Amino acid sequence: MEWKGRRQSDNIEDRRGDPSMGGLGRGGGFSFPSGGGMGRRGGGLSIGTIIFLVVLYLIFKAMGIDLLQVMDGGMSSGPGYEQSQSSGGQAPANDEMTAFVRTVLAETEDTWNGIFQSMGSNYEEPRLVLFSGQTQSGCGFASAATGPFYCPSDRKVYLDTAFFNELSRKFGASGDFAEAYVVSHEVGHHVQNLLGILPKFNEARQRMSEADANKMSVRVELQADCYAGIWGKFTQQKGILEAGDLEEALNAAQQIGDDTLQKRSQGYVVPESFNHGTSAQRMKWFQRGFDSGQLQACDTFSGPV
Numbered sequence: 001m002e003w004k005g006r007r008q009s010d011n012i013e014d015r016r017g018d019p020s021m022g023g024l025g026r027g028g029g030f031s032f033p034s035g036g037g038m039g040r041r042g043g044g045l046s047i048g049t050i051i052f053l054v055v056l057y058l059i060f061k062a063m064g065i066d067l068l069q070v071m072d073g074g075m076s077s078g079p080g081y082e083q084s085q086s087s088g089g090q091a092p093a094n095d096e097m098t099a100f101v102r103t104v105l106a107e108t109e110d111t112w113n114g115i116f117q118s119m120g121s122n123y124e125e126p127r128l129v130l131f132s133g134q135t136q137s138g139c140g141f142a143s144a145a146t147g148p149f150y151c152p153s154d155r156k157v158y159l160d161t162a163f164f165n166e167l168s169r170k171f172g173a174s175g176d177f178a179e180a181y182v183v184s185h186e187v188g189h190h191v192q193n194l195l196g197i198l199p200k201f202n203e204a205r206q207r208m209s210e211a212d213a214n215k216m217s218v219r220v221e222l223q224a225d226c227y228a229g230i231w232g233k234f235t236q237q238k239g240i241l242e243a244g245d246l247e248e249a250l251n252a253a254q255q256i257g258d259d260t261l262q263k264r265s266q267g268y269v270v271p272e273s274f275n276h277g278t279s280a281q282r283m284k285w286f287q288r289g290f291d292s293g294q295l296q297a298c299d300t301f302s303g304p305v
Contacts, residue, residue, distance in 0.1 A: 001176045002240045008102035009109055011125050016132040016161060029139040030189045030198070030220070031149035032163075032182055032256065097161060101128065104180045108187045111234040115295065116194075126150075126190040128157040128183070148182055150189035152198050157186040171255040175248030177241070181228055181286070182252070188227030192220065217275040218258075219300040222285040225253060225277070226298035229289020236290075246290065253282035281305055 109125050116123035129135065134143050138154030148159045159182075167182065168174035192198045201220055205213040232249060235241055254260065257279025262269045276282070285305070288297055 001180060001235075001242060001245050003100060003103045003107075003176065003180075006103050006240070007106045007110075008099060009106040009125075009128075010102075011105060011109070011127045012098070012102055013127055013129045013156075014098070015135050016130055029137065029142070029146070029149040029151050029158075030186075030224070032147040032185065097164065098130065100176065100179070101130065101159065101183060104183045105187070107180075107235055107238075108184055108231055111231045112187070112191060114234070115230075124155070124194060126155050126157055126187060128159060130159055130161055132161050148186050150186045150193075152189075152193045152202070155190060155193060157183070157190065159183070159186075167252065171252070173248070173252035173255045175245070175251075177232075177245035178248040178252035180235075181232070181249040184228035184231040185224050187231070188224035189220075191227050192223060197223070211272050214273060214275045218277045218281070219305055221276040222281055222305055223298050223300040225282050226285040226289035226300065227295075229286040229291075230293050230295070230298070232286070232290045233293035237293075249286060249290075250283050253286050254279040257282050277305065 105128050109123075113123045113125075129137070131142070132144070134141060135158065136142070137149075137151045137156065137158055139149075139151040142149065142158055144160040144162060146160075148157065148163055150157050163182070164179045167178065189198065197220070201216060205216060208216065228249075232241075232246070236246075256276070258274040258276050259269045259271075259278045262273075277285075285298070285300065291297075
């Protein structure tokens with residue numbers, strides 16, 4: 001992908017080096033799956049554990065820290081959510097990774113501004129938050145282990161700066177267009193939010209069983225993949241894609257399919273727990289968006305996926 005020398009977006013918040021206390025919580029984030037701990041089934045707490053937690057709470061309370069407030073209002077995460085410590089250390093604002101993300105975000109802005117204008121609407125550009133370790137979002141505290149995610153509450157995309165290294169090292173999905181796919185997928189969720197798709201889904205899933213909510217989540221995620229493909233199509237038309245770029249994105253989609261992640265982490269799959277889609281589905285819908293470049297081609301809610 002020939003991204004150097006192109007326009008860079010100003011819609012960036014760089015929070016690296018700003019440590020914050022994370023916590024497990026609940027909320028409405030839409031995250032890129034990180035793969036660890038897929039399919040775990042939790043058990044009840046023992047009496048000893050409960051006593052330990054009460055004592056721990058009282059100790060922190062005496063120190064002026066209310067753990068209940070810290071844990072309240074957190075965000076839902078993709079597979080493999082684990083609390084991690086902030087790595088600290090401010091990365092330079094003009095490093096190559098930052099320049100790359102700014103450029104990709106600018107390209108998504110150009111694409112979606114044009115599409116919305118063709119529909120007679122205005123595109124509200126999202127902000128992208130770069131963080132290291134942990135940060136606070138409108139959906140609650142976020143950890144690096146959550147993976148990149150979009151928060152509908154504050155309409156921001158969140159990206160831990162170490163994720164691209166993990167994408168290559170852990171998932172075997174290297175390449176700049178694979179990384180661009182990650183950003184464009186999360187921007188796809190923002191487009192869904194602007195179109196009213198995410199609000200409807202968030203309202204409807206309150207009345208769904210967990211299994212039905214997972215099935216609907218898969219359709220939401222696959223549509224974001226399709227929207228990422230639309231962005232890829234417009235990028236191709238600009239002549240900035242290079243040989244092998246499309247294959248990089250498709251490989252990334254394959255490597256982060258629910259079935260592939262579960263096989264890698266636990267050796268078997270639990271289809272009813274899928275919430276992002278299989279590798280084949282993710283590749284299919286990205287390719288469909290890339291081939292068509294049309295919003296109407298991304299209707300993942302009608303018929304089989």
